[in-house]
Structures are given as C-alpha cells and as structure tokens.
Amino acid sequence: MQIYKRVRxxxxxxxxxxxxxxxxxxxxxxxxxxxxxxxxxxxxDLRDVLLLRRCRLEDVFGIGFDLNTGEIKYISFxxxxxxxxxxxxxxxxxxxENVEDAIHYFFENLPAxxxxxxx
Numbered sequence: 001m002q003i004y005k006r007v008r009x010x011x012x013x014x015x016x017x018x019x020x021x022x023x024x025x026x027x028x029x030x031x032x033x034x035x036x037x038x039x040x041x042x043x044x045d046l047r048d049v050l051l052l053r054r055c056r057l058e059d060v061f062g063i064g065f066d067l068n069t070g071e072i073k074y075i076s077f078x079x080x081x082x083x084x085x086x087x088x089x090x091x092x093x094x095x096x097e098n099v100e101d102a103i104h105y106f107f108e109n110l111p112a113x114x115x116x117x118x119x
Contacts, residue, residue, distance in 0.1 A: 002039040004049050011109045014067065023068040030055040031098040036106055038065075061099060070112035072103055 027038035028046035
C-alpha cells in the first residue's frame with residue numbers, strides 16, 4: 001500500500017490507515033512542498049513516489065510514525081548528501097522544525113498526535 005498526499009488526512013483516513021498498517025507507517029516526506037508518501041513499502045519506493053511528482057531529492061526524508069502514540073521516529077535520511085544534515089546524520093534545528101511542521105500539518109487530526117504535542 002502506498003498513499004501520496006498534499007492535503008491533511010481526515011479523521012476517517014487516519015482511522016483506516018491505523019487499521020491497514022497496524023498503527024505504524026513508513027513515510028517519505030518533502031518538508032518544503034508539504035508532500036508525503038506513506039505506507040508499508042520500502043523507504044526508497046516511497047521516496048520514488050515523491051520524486052516522480054517533482055520533489056527534489058535533497059528535500060525528501062524518511063520517517064517512521066507510530067499512529068497509536070503519535071511518536072515520530074526519524075528512521076532514515078534518504079539523501080545523506082543534504083547540506084542541512086549534519087556530519088553525523090542529525091537534523092539541523094531548522095530542518096527538524098520544518099519536518100515537524102509538515103508532520104503536524106498532515107497528522108493534526110490524529111488524536112494521539114494531538115495529545116502528545118499539545119502538552
């Protein structure tokens with residue numbers, strides 16, 4: 001299963017997504033264009049979905065997201081040559097903020113995410 005979106009997930013879509021993916025999804029995220037490709041595929045396949053839609057490779061990052069707890073896990077930087085990524089593969093504060101803003105945009109209707117981030 002692969003889903004590509006540029007608009008927020010609705011509550012019904014999130015409920016269905018939780019059921020289909022057992023509560024955990026892999027995603028390739030373009031934090032500049034606010035585009036996301038997610039599902040149970042390899043991160044490289046999800047990245048390719050974004051690249052086919054004219055996202056730039058240096059803007060695409062792979063993440064893991066627990067839909068049950070709202071926890072974000074930065075699993076992989078799909079392009080390690082990104083200048084925004086530090087030498088140890090860590091996100092710079094600016095890029096981390098961009099990624100978290102994009103995730104908030106897509107998953108703001110997820111109750112577990114709201115509970116976790118409204119504290």
